[in-house]
Amino acid sequence: MINDESDEEQQQYTSRTPGEVIGREVDFVAGKGTYSWHHKVVASVVGLQHIIPPSPDAADQRPTVEVRRQEEQGAVPEPGVVVTAKIRKVQPRMAVADVLCVGTRAVRENFRGIVRQQDVRSTEIDKVDMHTSFRSGDIIRAEVLSLGDARAYYLSTAKNELGVVSATSDAGVAMVPINWQEMQCPVTLQKEFRKVAKVC
Incomplete structure (x- = not known):
């Protein structure tokens, strides 16, 4: 369980640079500091990746991924x-x-x-x-x-x-x-x- 939490935390705060592919559109909503390209979510700024869970009542249950300047x-x-x-x-x-x-x-x-x-x-x-x-x-x-x-x-x-x-x-x-x-x-x-x- 501890290892799972560590892996999740590491993914949450991964460093990203412009042009780097973060994941697929089917898995994430492109948030601030990212954009969608060919069904992929791509970083547009230098910073740390942050994954924001959807609200329980949201129609789209994909988490939003952002890249915030570090x-x-x-x-x-x-x-x-x-x-x-x-x-x-x-x-x-x-x-x-x-x-x-x-x-x-x-x-x-x-x-x-x-x-x-x-x-x-x-x-x-x-x-x-x-x-x-x-x-x-x-x-x-x-x-x-x-x-x-x-x-x-x-x-x-x-x-x-x-x-x-x-x-x-x-x-x-x-x-x-x-x-x-x-x-x-x-x-x-x-x-x-x-x-x-x-x-x-």
Whole structure:
């Protein structure tokens, strides 16, 4: 019995990062800090998972899952690790981002990351358009390549599971990925180009 309670508590407070699949829609209702995608519930923020049981008289008896932002823990980026970052500025040959967390741990200091044109994807590198790959405010998952110039880390989104994991439409709504290069606003149905991370 004690082991069961420990397992349940561990599941309740699991760390989550944007783009991470939490479970199936048939098992959970997507709450704050999550969204539904292809019958799955996916995290949209960095934080701890919380499962809220349904009220006894509710028609839908699925529990609601939320991801609530967690306190900073002082993680530091290192080459080879995967980080979550927020795009600050997009330029013709690079995108500048602020690193939010390393793995599932939030950062305490300000770390800047740069995604260069040649590091956006692994194929047709010369055809990469930075402005159709990222936009300011996008949350991306990227791999740290190295410490570059001026204390900025060089980041790569060249793998399928790397790229934009969360973006907001002009209507202020979290967009839903529809393929590897497009996201769509569920309210206006407007599509926008992105280098989309494959949900894993």
